[in-house]
Amino acid sequence: QSALTQPRSVSGSPGQSVTISCTGTSSDVGGYNYVSWYQQHPGKAPKVLIYDVTKRPSGVPDRFSGSKSGNTASLTISGLQAEDEADYYCCSYAGSYTWVFGGGTKLTVL
Amino acid sequence: EVQLVESGGGLVKPGGSLRLSCAASGFTFSSYSINWVRQAPGKGLEWVSSISSSSSFIYYADSLKGRFTISRDNAKNSLYLQMNSLSAEDTAVYYCARVSATGTTYDYWGQGTLVTVSS
Numbered sequence: 001q002s003a004l005t006q007p008r009s010v011s012g013s014p015g016q017s018v019t020i021s022c023t024g025t026s027s028d029v030g031g032y033n034y035v036s037w038y039q040q041h042p043g044k045a046p047k048v049l050i051y052d053v054t055k056r057p058s059g060v061p062d063r064f065s066g067s068k069s070g071n072t073a074s075l076t077i078s079g080l081q082a083e084d085e086a087d088y089y090c091c092s093y094a095g096s097y098t099w100v101f102g103g104g105t106k107l108t109v110l
Numbered sequence: 111e112v113q114l115v116e117s118g119g120g121l122v123k124p125g126g127s128l129r130l131s132c133a134a135s136g137f138t139f140s141s142y143s144i145n146w147v148r149q150a151p152g153k154g155l156e157w158v159s160s161i162s163s164s165s166s167f168i169y170y171a172d173s174l175k176g177r178f179t180i181s182r183d184n185a186k187n188s189l190y191l192q193m194n195s196l197s198a199e200d201t202a203v204y205y206c207a208r209v210s211a212t213g214t215t216y217d218y219w220g221q222g223t224l225v226t227v228s229s
Contacts, residue, residue: 003154003156029178034214036214036216037214038155040155042159042188045219045221046205046216047219048215048216050216051210051212057217076191083111089154089155091215091216093214096169097160097162097167097169098169098171099145099157099160101147101154101155101157104153104154
């Protein structure tokens with residue numbers, strides 16, 4: 001149950017696009033199409049942005065998109081907005097009702 | 111409206127015990143798996159434990175070493191986490207999170223309850 005690997009921080013200017021990577025193993029990210037991405041603002045609970053690698057819950061803007069290749073999943077945020085500044089976490093199902101999170105990425109909107 | 115409300119957090123001495131609760135409303139509690147996820151101060155999210163809808167399947171993170179016990183009472187729409195032999199490394203905000211109907215993501219989270227282990 002080792003944590004998934006994410007960059008500690010990324011940044012971008014308003015209107016630009018950023019991509020956050022999430023690297024795991026064949027036992028989690030690579031083994032299942034059950035990767036989720038969560039956004040967390042300071043002092044708040046996480047909120048799901050993407051699930052099942054590419055799906056968006058209702059109400060999540062289509063500026064947020066997900067993908068996966070092998071053992072690495074990615075979250076792309078296009079048309080950056082100030083309110084996107086937050087921490088982002090990936091999470092993968094790892095079999096037998098267990099889950100593993102990434103270490104989190106702090107997004108700074110310049 | 112789906113709501114998950116955690117309670118029971120607080121300050122506890124090393125070696126002590128604490129029982130967290132999560133009260134659910136706005137959905138059929140007995141139909142969903144629920145998990146505990148924690149977040150140490152300034153750190154990332156960490157999966158703690160899972161319990162299936164009927165309590166048939168229960169799993170824990172290896173790092174807990176058998177100190178925590180998850181349970182639920184579907185008649186009371188409540189989830190619990192009994193934590194024993196607490197150490198400073200257990201200091202965190204503890205969230206309960208509902209697993210979606212597809213079983214593949216956490217679609218609702220509580221606001222969290224802070225557990226501080228300190229002498």
